[in-house]
Amino acid sequence: MFQQNMRVYVSLLVVFLCPAFAPQTARANSSTDSAAPLVAKKPTLPVARRISPLIDELIQSGMQDYAKVASPVCSDSEFVRRVYLDLTGRIPTVAQTRAFLNDTSADKRAVLVDQLLNSPEYARHLSQRLDVMLMERLRKKYINVTDWEEFLRESVAENKPLDQLVREIMSADGADPKQQAAARFFLARDGDVNELTRDISRIFLGADLTCAQCHDHPEVADWKQDHYYGISAFLVRSFVFTDKKKKQTVFAEKAEGEVKFESVFEVRDKTSKGPETTLPVVFNGPKVAEPAFKKGEEYKVKPAKDVRPVPKYSRRAQLGDALTSSNNKRFARTMANRLWALVMGRGIVHPLDADHADNPPSHPKLLDLLTEELIAGNYDLKWYLRELVLSKTYQRSSTNELFASKSAQELADAQFTHAILKPLTPEQFSRSVLEATGQAELYRNSLKQKLSEATLRKNLVGYERQFVSLFGGLPGEPVEGFETTADQSLYLSNNGAIQGILSPRSGNTADRVLKIPADQPALIAEELYLSVLNRRPEATETKEVAELLSGKTGKERSEMVSDLIWALMMSSEFRFNH
Known part of the structure; x- marks a missing residue:
């Protein structure tokens, strides 16, 4: 009962310990401490064209008096937390935080970025972000989700060009065991032509063409019905086929079939000339012609009962090339914008799937630059993210x-005058909770010589799945904003697994804090804040910690330390990347 009451008490005190992290109350931390430099290898990534100065120049040119209203460059503590979350999907350990804050090297931020981009954790995290972008947390169907995740992870780890990755996904039918995982994009959507057309246009072309299926888009003059069916034409001959003998499901294809469409408005007004058809085409690019075959010679394997047909010519096989072609800069533009939003918190075109003339980019020249440079850099993800x-x-x-009102905040967000607050993804939240409590470090120590990113994840993935199930939203509708539900609050407050990792165990955060002498409240508060929020506490926060722990010994002191860790993790400051 005591701990339950204290949990409520501390949750109220969290307002004082770590104020709700809204921009108008955000603190500007200083980092003037000096100690032994961080031991880190120098950048090993290829030094390609530097565009980060051009990014800053074009952002600043987009707003009069930008230099006067823009926030200053963030403190080291803000940077180390932010970049770990964005590039590895977790907050840094307390040791990593201390090392970075104590490092006096002028280039330590660039050194850290290169270390993180070269880490296996980067490959895991970015592949998870790509997974959510491509699959929107759709449930398992036909393809083993673990195989798909590993396909993405390996692709990121080898820094596979993004356009190549998309071509591989668009060409995969699942028949070849080596390419089976990549077919999940099609098979998880049951090969539904309309669903695939919608998702391909949204994800890869920045255009939600859903309302252009029955007529030209009623609200976006740029989006036409033939744009929708140009993409649909690549897919209209494909279908899900299950080989009962091999017990294998693939995305098969016929040699015949055309899209047919007419505007419902023209049908209603009796002005329609009848159904139209179109060859495959991506927006206003060149139409993809196909070879002609004599009747009866269209197939390598002719259709038959329980037999997968194989046409001599595959329309769908042309889709990946058409999407990523140099003739179609919408793909590069959309990917440049999506990756920008991934780390900046908002797209230059926003919403991300609303790229049209009536919703122009906030910084047109910048988006043009990023598009051209992504193409010129051969869709190198590491290089692109490094520059950002x-x-x-x-x-x-x-x-x-600037935030006198919500509209003023939206304007400032669109002008990128400050770092936009981003709620942690379920994966980031789970990993950060495990780092903040020291649970991840316990697993690292227990693995000893067997420690690797893969073996550590096996120990942590159970926690991650629980967080994803609670915080990930409905399949096909991933959560973008931040809103806590009753189930989420109860889980964080009462779940046995969460309570267990808060309690002192040899080497975890609570244990380290309890080993600090009670007469050194400043060191206690520092250990707490560096472990959970990756910054040193302010004087008022140190005082609050000292008062809460004053006179407490034994079990009472242990419970209070656990409650303090919990309270800091429940704060808005922890739940957002800022």
Whole structure:
């Protein structure tokens, strides 16, 4: 009963310990401490064209008096937390935080970025973000989800060009065991032509063409009905086929079949000339012609009962090339914008699937630059993300003085005058909770010589799945904003697994804090705040910690330390990347 009461008490005190992390109250931390430099290898990534200065220049040119209203460059504590979350999907350990804050090297931010981009954790985290972008947390169907996740992870680990990755996904039918995992994009959607057309246009072309299926889009003049069916024409001959003998499901294809469409408005007004058809085409690009075959010679394997047909010519096989062709810059533009939003918190075109003339980019020249450079850089994800996070635009503090109203905040967000607050994804939240409590470190120590990113994840993935099930939203509708439900609150407050990792265990956060002498409250508060929030506490926060722990011994002191860790993790400051 005591701990339950204290949990409520501490949750109320969290307002004082770590104020709700809104921009108008965000603190600007200083980092003047000096100690032994962080031991880190120098950048090993290829030094390609540096565009981060150009990014800053074009952002600043987009707003009069930008330099006067923009937030300053963030503190080291803000940066180290932010970049770990964005590039590895977790907060840094207390040791990593201390090492970075104590490092006096002028280039330590660039060194850290290169270390993280070269880490196996980066490959895991970015592949998870790509997974959510491509699959929107759709449930398992036909393809083993673990195989799909590993396909993405390996692709990121080898820094496979993004356009190549998309071509592989668009060409996969699942027949070849080596390419089976990549077919999940089609098979998880049951090969539904309309669903695939909608998702391909949204994800890869920045255009939600859903309302262009029955007529030209009623609200977006740029989006036509033939744009929808141009993409649909690549897919209209494909279907899900299950080989009963092999017990294998693939995305098969016929040699014949055309899209047919007419506007419902024209049908209603009796002005329709009858159904139209079109060859496959991506927006206003060249139409993809196909070879002609004599009747009866269209197939390598002719259709038959329980037999998968194989046409001599595959329309769908042309889709990946058409999407990523140099003739179609919408793909590069959309990917440049999506990756920008991934780390900056908002797209240059926003919403991300609303790229049209009536919703122009906030910084047109910048988006043009990023598009051209992504193409020129052969869709190198490491290089592109490195340039983004080393820009001053990315490194702005989240503090901003412009937020007198919600509309003023939206304007400032669109101008990137500050770091936009981003709620942690379920994966980030789970990993960060495990780092903050020291549970991840316990697993690292227990694995000893067997420690690797893969073996550590096996120990942590159970926690991750629980967080995803609670915080990930409905399949096909992943959560974008931040809103806590009753189930989420109860889980975080009462779940046995969460309570267990808060309690002192040899080497975890509670244990380290309890080993600090009670007469050194400043060191206690520092250990708490560096472990959970990756910053040193302010004087008022140190005082609050000292008062809460004053006079407490034994079990009472242990419970209070656990409650303090829990309270810091439940704060808005922890739940957001800022």
